[in-house]
Amino acid sequence: MSLRLRVLPRFPARISGISGLSTYRDGPDLVIKSDYGSLVRIPAVDNEATTFFKVWNEDDDSYSIMTFEDVFSAIADLGFLDKPTYDPQNIGADAFARANQTGVQAISTVTGLQAALDAKLNLAGGTMTGNLNMAGFNLLNAREGVPDYLNGLITVRGATSIAVGTGWMKAGALYVKNTVSLTKSLNAAWAAGGGGNGALDQGSFSANATYFLHAIRKNSDSSFDWLSSLSPSAPLVPAGYTLVGRFWSVIVASSVILDYTQSGNKCLLTSAIAESTITTSFAKALVTLSGAPNGLSVDMLLDMSGAIGPVVNASVDARLYDGYLPSGASSQSAHGGASSATTANSVNFFSTPKVRTNTSRQVYQSVNYTGTTGTVSLTSLGWEDWQLPRIGA
Known part of the structure; x- marks a missing residue:
């Protein structure tokens, strides 16, 4: 903006410039115009409500003032600035990066966010229609993962x-x-x-x-x-x-x-299967059980009973051993027991051990008669499948 005045001899006015205005002579004229170079530059706006812009309205050819507060309210309300094109501090995209913004932002303002949230499993529960792919991550509340x-x-x-x-x-x-x-x-x-x-x-x-x-x-x-x-x-x-x-x-x-009845991991045969009747001593050896599954190690439910004749000081020692360990392994558990006769009467003993088979339906057995003969009978009652990770019923 500038103002040109004619100075007449009969009106010797003296006009001086002030901050924001400059004056100079142009022949017989005195020119007054805005001088922004003489204004003090402030580094920051301390109060946006009391710091003003001078603005010109082209429609009615008038000037007015607006505060910083007025200017930015108008920008937000009227949508003058709806994309990151205004960058007065030359900091580029940082000014509009969501990571640098504070306050509440509507989900609808982020493209695709609502649809992505809808596709997530709700914390309150829901039904998954596909696989849960952990992609190498552990379940935090299950240590090494959920067992079978x-x-x-x-x-x-x-x-x-x-x-x-x-x-x-x-x-x-x-x-x-x-x-x-x-x-x-x-x-x-x-x-x-x-x-x-x-x-x-x-x-x-x-x-x-x-x-x-x-x-x-x-x-x-x-x-x-x-x-x-x-x-x-x-x-x-x-x-x-x-x-x-x-x-x-x-x-x-x-x-x-x-024929059988299943109870959890137990298979109880409807009719017991007689496996063997032993009348002479033999050292520990593998015996095959027809009442056991083949190709799978199970804990067999066995009945071992025996009797010896009426012989004074006679005895029988019958034992069963887990079949999945080598014959000489010291850690094998013996199942069964011994019976003796101190008078000339027959003696019976009865045992129902649980013995683990190998995958060929076998367990170890030994029978030792002393001073007499007798019978030791082995019968299969069923088995327990120890390899099934059953929980509850």
Whole structure:
């Protein structure tokens, strides 16, 4: 802005410049104009309500003043500055980086944030439709991670079929839940679902064998199914399914599943199986149990009873040893006991030990008669599957 005055001889005015204004002569004229170079520059605004701008309104050709407070309120209210294009301090994107901002910011102002939050599992719970991929991270409240476990999936035996009850199983990174009883036939090729569909993973049905029951999970919807296999750990899994793990075993003899009742991890045979009757002494050796599953180590429930004749000072010492350790291992646990006769009468003893087999259905046994002969009978009552990580029922 400038002002030009004509100085007449009869009006010898004296006009001087002040801060922000300068004066100078241009011939007969005196010029007054704004002089911003003479103004004091302030390093900061102490009070935005009392520090002013002078502004010109082109519409009505007038000047007015605005405080810093007025200016920035107008910017926010009228949307003059809605993107990072105003950078008076030459600090670039830092001025508008969200990491440098304070206060509450609406979720809607961040592109895609609401959709990303909606896709997260709610703290109050919810249903996951896919795998939980830890990608190498540990669960903080589970130390080394969540162990494998089995709950339910209790079986009921038919002559050639098995019904598997409700329950769930976790093995490694896989989890599956069964919500209805599924009955399948062991003597037919595998087919999805229950209702008597086949369970056999491959090959023909064996008349005398141990069959292992495995939980499998459908890839498309994570639903439960199961199959039977001669393999305890590597069955042939149908296309579209993933192996979760073994949850039970059954013995087939003469094409019929041995009758049993399942109680947790215990298999209690309906009819005990007589394994042997020993009448002479023999050193510790492996004996094979027909009432034990083959291909799997289990804790056998055995009955060992004996009797000796009416011989004075006669005795019998009968023992059972875990079959999975070498014969000479000193850490083997002996099960059973000794009986003696001090008068000429017969003596009976009775024992029901739990002895662990090797994977060939074998345990160690020894019998030693002294001064007489007699009988030591061994009977299988069932087994306990110590390898299944069962919790609860």
